[in-house]
Amino acid sequence: MRVLLTGGSGFIGSHIALLLLEKGYDVLILDSFVNSSSKAINAIKAYLENKNLNYDLQTISGDIRDKKLLDKIFIDAAKKSNPIQAVLHLAGLKSVSDSLVNPLHYWDVNVCGTQNLLATMNENECYSIVFSSSATIYGLTDSVPISEDHKISPINPYGKTKVAIENMFYDLYRSNMKSWKICSLRYFNPVGAHPSGLIGEDPIGIPNNLFPYITQVAIGRRKFLNVFGDDWDTIDGSGVRDYIHIMDLSEGHINAIDYLCSKKSCFEIINLGSGKGYSVFQIISQFEQSTGSQIPFSIQCRRDGDVARCYADISKAKKFLGWTPKRSLEQICLDGWKWQRKNPNGYS
Numbered sequence: 547m548r549v550l551l552t553g554g555s556g557f558i559g560s561h562i563a564l565l566l567l568e569k570g571y572d573v574l575i576l577d578s579f580v581n582s583s584s585k586a587i588n589a590i591k592a593y594l595e596n597k598n599l600n601y602d603l604q605t606i607s608g609d610i611r612d613k614k615l616l617d618k619i620f621i622d623a624a625k626k627s628n629p630i631q632a633v634l635h636l637a638g639l640k641s642v643s644d645s646l647v648n649p650l651h652y653w654d655v656n657v658c659g660t661q662n663l664l665a666t667m668n669e670n671e672c673y674s675i676v677f678s679s680s681a682t683i684y685g686l687t688d689s690v691p692i693s694e695d696h697k698i699s700p701i702n703p704y705g706k707t708k709v710a711i712e713n714m715f716y717d718l719y720r721s722n723m724k725s726w727k728i729c730s731l732r733y734f735n736p737v738g739a740h741p742s743g744l745i746g747e748d749p750i751g752i753p754n755n756l757f758p759y760i761t762q763v764a765i766g767r768r769k770f771l772n773v774f775g776d777d778w779d780t781i782d783g784s785g786v787r788d789y790i791h792i793m794d795l796s797e798g799h800i801n802a803i804d805y806l807c808s809k810k811s812c813f814e815i816i817n818l819g820s821g822k823g824y825s826v827f828q829i830i831s832q833f834e835q836s837t838g839s840q841i842p843f844s845i846q847c848r849r850d851g852d853v854a855r856c857y858a859d860i861s862k863a864k865k866f867l868g869w870t871p872k873r874s875l876e877q878i879c880l881d882g883w884k885w886q887r888k889n890p891n892g893y894s
């Protein structure tokens with residue numbers, strides 16, 4: 547089965563690509579490389595070749611807003627008698643702070659790009675899509691665990707684009723309920739790396755997220771970690787979040803495709819998280835214990851837009867996708883550290 551994976555060179559996309567190829571899917575990656583390196587694709591190929599696995603991977607450098615290119619991708623695949631049967635749509639911009647400065651760019655890439663993709667799928671009668679949504683759309687809530695029917699209340703343009711896309715999916719589904727199969731996955735915090743240490747998270751500039759920041763402190767690229775608030779109403783005063791191993795998250799996508807294949811039509815929104823909350827201090831302590839590294843930190847004021855705790859109710863993923871996360875926090879630390887140690891400067 548051939549799938550189109552948009553954003554397949556990015557952090558999450560590269561891990562999903564590897565898993566799809568290992569499972570025998572033919573994968574066509576479309577990525578503009580605006581926030582990723584083609585070295586991630588080379589690493590995937592090297593891993594598969596080392597394992598003597600036959601695979602069918604095609605990479606196209608391009609933008610999801612380029613309608614002519616999308617048309618060509620679908621038409622060429624059909625001509626080769628290997629049409630695209632499903633799309634995993636990860637391409638997009640994801641920085642909350644950048645979205646506050648450049649909102650129109652976020653609406654253009656994320657929303658217009660997705661509309662473009664859906665129009666092309668519709669024209670080519672490809673009706674199955676798995677989408678990368680985000681827990682950020684739940685906004686400032688402290689009522690945990692967060693289930694999918696929790697109020698939607700995004701507080702930044704990035705989150706609003708994800709809500710707009712989910713609304714677009716719903717309208718499209720309602721317009722042709724016999725055909726569309728749509729699964730929007732709301733990720734919590736994907737972290738860690740492939741256990742080989744060959745692919746992992748390589749943020750450009752200062753990491754926005756806790757885990758890559760910790761590994762960069764551990765490798766000596768940053769002096770200390772900033773901890774934003776130690777006076778939250780949590781177990782130790784630091785913020786509590788849901789961290790999910792990137793391989794667990796990737797496996798969730800395979801289950802989501804299987805789920806779509808088993809249905810005549812559907813529209814489902816499903817949380818993907820670990821279902822557990824860990825505080826920043828617990829993460830530091832586990833990382834130090836698992837890796838033997840020291841993580842110096844400095845307490846800073848709370849940031850606007852933060853909450854005390856946020857973690858997922860993952861019962862719907864278990865029920866609908868037959869999926870449960872398997873990897874521990876220790877495994878997250880070990881795999882993330884392995885990637886950073888093998889690649890102190892990421893892909894560069």
Ligand SMILES: NC(=O)c1ccc[n+]([C@@H]2O[C@H](COP(=O)([O-])OP(=O)(O)OC[C@H]3O[C@@H](n4cnc5c(N)ncnc54)[C@H](O)[C@@H]3O)[C@@H](O)[C@H]2O)c1
Pocket residue numbers: 552553554555556557558559576577578579580581582608609610611635636637638639640655659678679680681733734735736
């Ligand atoms: N990483 C997270 O914590 C997180 C959490 C929730 C949701 N998500 C969503 O998951 C998806 C993947 O996230 P990621 O962490 O792998 O990010 P990433 O930036 O590493 O990957 C996104 C990929 O999309 C590509 N891209 C961006 N704009 C494009 C365009 N116009 N056309 C084609 N390709 C384009 C980038 O080059 C990059 O390779 C994103 O949609 C993101 O919003 C991520």
